[in-house]
Amino acid sequence: MAQLSFMSRAHRRLVAETVARSRRLPVRKNTVLYEANSGRGAVCNPEAIFRALMAAPDMSHLKHLWVLEEDCLNDPIVAEFEKAKNVRFIEYKSLEYYYALGTAGYLVNNSTFPPELSKRPEQTYINTWHGTPLKRMGYDVEGGGPDTRNIIKNFLAADWILSPNPFTTETMLRKGYRLDGIFRGKIAEVGYPRVDHQFQGPLGRKQTLERLRASGTVVPAGAKIALYAPTWKGASFYDPLDEMASTAEFVTELQERLGPGWRVLLKVHQRVLAQADAHPELRDRLVPNHIPANTALAVSDALITDYSSIFYDYQALERPILFYIPDYDSYSGYRGLYQEPADWPGPIVTTVEAAAEALLAAPDEAVTDRLRAARQTYNPHDDGRASQRVVDLVFRGKDTGGTVISDFSDGRTSLLLYPGGLLPNGITSSCVNMLNSLDFDRFDVSVAYGHSTKPDALSFLSRIDPRIRLLPRIGRFTTGKKPLEQVLGAEFPWGDDARAPRARKDFHDEWRRCFGDARFDHVIDFSGYGPLWAGIFAAAPSGVKSIWQHNDMVSEVSKEINDSTPHERRLKQVFDLYNDFDTVVAVSPSLCELNRAGLQHYAPHTAFTYARNLIDGEAALARARPRFELQRPQAEAPQGADLRTQVRLLTDAYGGEAVAQAVEFETVLSTFLPPSEDTTFLTIGRMSPEKNQARMIRAFAQVHRENPATRLVMVGDGVLRESLRSLVQSLGLGDAVALTGQVSNPFPLYEAADCFVLSSDYEGQPMVILEARVLDLPIVSTRFASVTDALSDDQGLIVDRSDDALAEGMRAYLAGAVPQQAFDWKAYNAQALGEFLSAVRAA
Structure with missing residues (x-):
């Protein structure tokens, strides 16, 4: 088993080196590479085009490479052309295959090439596809965005896509796979070459x-x-x-x-x-x-x-x-x-x-x-001559019939956005809120992300508007011996400068691998934390480029976790790329000034600006407050009715979604915040050094000693969770402080708590403060640089960053001395959305 694992790793390394090397070799302009059904035979449209080229006297200069799986290398077609000096058959996913994929002048496929494909400008890619669709395709299938990941990637790389009829063009290609707005190739309605065989x-x-x-x-x-x-x-x-x-x-x-x-x-x-x-x-x-x-x-x-x-x-x-x-x-x-x-x-x-x-x-x-x-x-063009029309169009540059479509603009402005790692945090929440607030009649929106089936990723996808085009990144870009992700986290082949010529070329090639020839009016790295995506988006060949700052980035660089500064190298790589962006966008005015002062020297010609996070007030209220009391319809059920009967009656009366929300509400409260006469302080956030929850625990200890009828609920997870748990125990607060871990729906806790408390040393624009304000919860927060962008002195109580000051703030709540003001979150959102559009220059 160990030997097999070694051989597998060795083969992957050879493939990576072959792919990387092929991108540095000249393109063989007279070589045509054919693949059908991932090598499962020399068939379909590629086979018909191949035979048409072989029969054309003026195409005798071409060399033909057919890709076949190992089991198909003895197919009759191999023997048929064994004496042809200009025809060779190569094994699917062999080293020779990857070399040809990166160097052949023409690429012909009736389906998709693997994720390693990064089509070069000198190559011509003809995607013939393989049928008029009866079944729904692409984004027209519920949840089909992730499943279409390699198909849309291939389409965006194609110079030509063959279509048998206007129905396929409009229904499948332009709408089902959402090529309108971003496709830069041509669709040729010339009939299917394979149908020529029927005549x-x-x-x-x-x-x-x-x-x-x-x-x-x-x-x-x-x-x-x-x-x-x-x-x-x-x-x-x-x-x-x-x-x-x-x-x-x-x-x-x-x-x-x-x-x-x-x-x-x-x-x-x-x-x-x-x-x-x-x-x-x-x-x-x-x-x-x-x-x-x-x-x-x-x-x-x-x-x-x-x-x-x-x-x-x-x-x-x-x-x-x-x-x-x-x-x-x-x-x-x-x-x-x-x-x-x-x-x-x-x-x-x-x-x-x-x-x-x-x-x-x-x-x-x-x-x-x-x-x-x-x-x-x-079948308007299926007359036995479709193969000749393809040869004329693509190889001879002649128009001999059919319809060629090259304009896929739809009048909307195109946005491409990377949302980050899709973790359950404020960045992801604010991204979802912003995406769902966009005007989709005005904007064509695409989201690029690392393909994943993890629950957090699926949750993100379920929360964003289905009109958003999903472009999952699959496979890995190889710089030679290591994938780019590993290179960025360890040894840089170009040194520490992410803007070095070698780095620029690698990022540019990875952009083409992910997005082909697609062009976007606005390219937005909404995360701003990773050099991989920052480098890819910095290499975008067009559009206004923006990168986000969700925190005090100078402090983030020096943040210590377990006696190390894990973000230092990666963030400095990101800062090196700032100069390739048009705008650097902080999530609050104060944070913008703070980051501008500390980081402007990385990007002297780039505009530092801000756009505050949006809040989904309707979702917060709906998830915090069930639409009905669970006990109310139970009186309508027959005495002694089993649970299934009660659930059926509830569902019939109020609908499945309402019942699910009510059950979720009761479950969250009974698990994490059972009924009590005690005053409940609530805090929510990643358990990381900048949040300084240890200060909150120590401050609460002072208050609890004076007033035992108090409790603290701490929602979140992170590297400091165990140390915080130890602190709780050492202070004798085990019965008064609850560490819940990550909670998928914390909104019932906001609703049931009495006061929200934040103890951070620094933040971007904390979503938790906005959420607490939507739910009319009094707020006590420490004074960090950007706090007043989310909470003014008449909307909550802001105290100094010390144990005693925070304890005094909690006492102020118990005395009824924390100011509070109604929050018009809809007006706030309208202003924040305007800031976003202005920041990315799409206003």
């Missing part, structure tokens, strides 16, 4: 049948062919369901009902080919992977499918199409369809008996009319 003459049909039989597929002479081509199923492309047992049962029974005059063949999706191979009874019916699906369609007398987009290709022939969908209700519910079954160009059946009857029956005139209309809509 065979008698000789072509004979050759295809011979290929099928030579591959072990049984096709009796004279028999009609019914091709069954179901789609893959599953909630995610990366995790398809295995339904091959039921598929085998359907094919076998259908054959029995059709009789010897028909032969039922099976063509499965690439994602489930291994599942089909595991069923011996299917092997003599299975169309092999190396025979393109459209070649099999050419010899088929009828097509049976379910939700596969293959029927869009087949309808170009105007032959019978049958839809077998016994699971329509369940399938459409979790995936969704663009076109309702009533509009499909063929009869719909749910049993094998009905399928056989439909195939044997005479064509229905209404169905035939629907098929002809569908062909006109979805």
Whole structure:
């Protein structure tokens, strides 16, 4: 096992070095790299384009590299071209593959290249895609943003995207994958090259049948062919369901009902080919992977499918199409369809008996009319010459028909924002509040973040407006021997200067790897804490660039944790990059002046400004105060009713969301703040040195000795939690101080507490003060540089940063001497949003 791990690490290192080295080598402008279905065969649109180029005399100067998985390197096409000096086959994800990916002049793919792709300006990327969509795609699938991560990355890198029809262009590409506003390539509506294979003459049909039989597929002479081509199923492309047992049962029974005059063949999706191979009874019916699906369609007398987009290709022939969908209700519910079954160009059946009857029956005139209309809509360019049009457009630079779209502007201003590490803290909360406050009719908003399935990341994604485009960063950029993340945290190949030429090139290449040729009007590093994203955004080729400061950054550099200053090197790298940004934005006016004084020398020509954080007052109030009392509807339940009955009655009366909020409210309070006559002081924050919660504990100890009917609830987590717990015990406060840890919904605690207390040495603009003000909670805070930007002397009590002063502030609350003022958070938000737009120069 240890040896295997070593070999795996060694291979990853070789791949990293190969990828990095390929970016420094010249691009081979006459080399074309083809990949289809991640190397699972030389098929689909790339295969059709390849054959068109090979047949063109004026393209003889090109060299062709085909990418195949190891199991496909013995496919017949390899033997077919073994003597061709300008054709080679290379193994998918081999070192040679990564070298070719970084140096080939042309890149052709019907799906996606892996995350390592960082297309260079000298390369031309043609993404042919692989079908008119029936199933919802991309962002049109609920929660589909993260699942589309590598697809949108490839689209943004593409110079050309092929589209068979206006429906695919508008519905899938421009809307489903949200290319409008940021795509800088071209979409060519010229038909699908692979459909050219369907327009065979008698000789072509004979050759295809011979290929099928030579591959072990049984096709009796004279028999009609019914091709069954179901789609893959599953909630995610990366995790398809295995339904091959039921598929085998359907094919076998259908054959029995059709009789010897028909032969039922099976063509499965690439994602489930291994599942089909595991069923011996299917092997003599299975169309092999190396025979393109459209070649099999050419010899088929009828097509049976379910939700596969293959029927869009087949309808170009105007032959019978049958839809077998016994699971329509369940399938459409979790995936969704663009076109309702009533509009499909063929009869719909749910049993094998009905399928056989439909195939044997005479064509229905209404169905035939629907098929002809569908062909006109979805196959306007499928005439057998699509491959030639692609060669003319891309390789010859000639326009020979079709529609080319190059303008994807929609009149909105585009913003790209990095929200930070998505931890449960004030930065994330303020980012969510700001994003959801933007005018999406005016702004096209994209969020870039490190892809993650951790609960904190999923929580962030669930809280932001679904109109926001998600651009998850996947894979790692390699500088050679180490990923860029590790380089930034350890040894810098360019030294300590993040603006050195080597650093600039690496960051620029990583921008292209993540965002391709996309352009944004405004690029915003809303975190401002990490050199990786700061470097990537500093390398953006266009747009106004802004970077945020959520704290006293000079103090953050020198902050000690366990006798070390962990942020020092990374933050100094960030400061080195300030000069590449147009604005450096602090979250309060006072903080802006403080950081300007300490850091302006890093960026003498950059504007230091501010934009206060926004607060989601409606969410705070809703999560703090349930819409009804749980006990109230229980009286309506029959005496002795079980919990399930009570929950059902509650849900029927008030709705599931309201019930969930009420249950959450009761759970938080009963767990962390049980009923008591004691006065409750509340504090919320990361347990880190700058928060100085030790001061709060010592101050509370003074107050509690004088007034035992008091308690302190401390919400948060961090590196100092155990030391704070020890301090609580040493002062004999175990029964009076509760350390709750992180609480997903702290708002019921605000509602139930009596006074909010903050003991920080420095802050940015603390969200907790804004939240406390929304919930009308009296506030006592220490006096740090930016406190008055969130709390004035008539809105709360501000005291000196000492144990005694903070204790005196708590006593003031007990005496009723803490001032309080109503907070118009809506007016505040309007002003803060204006500050944000002004700070990023989008006002």
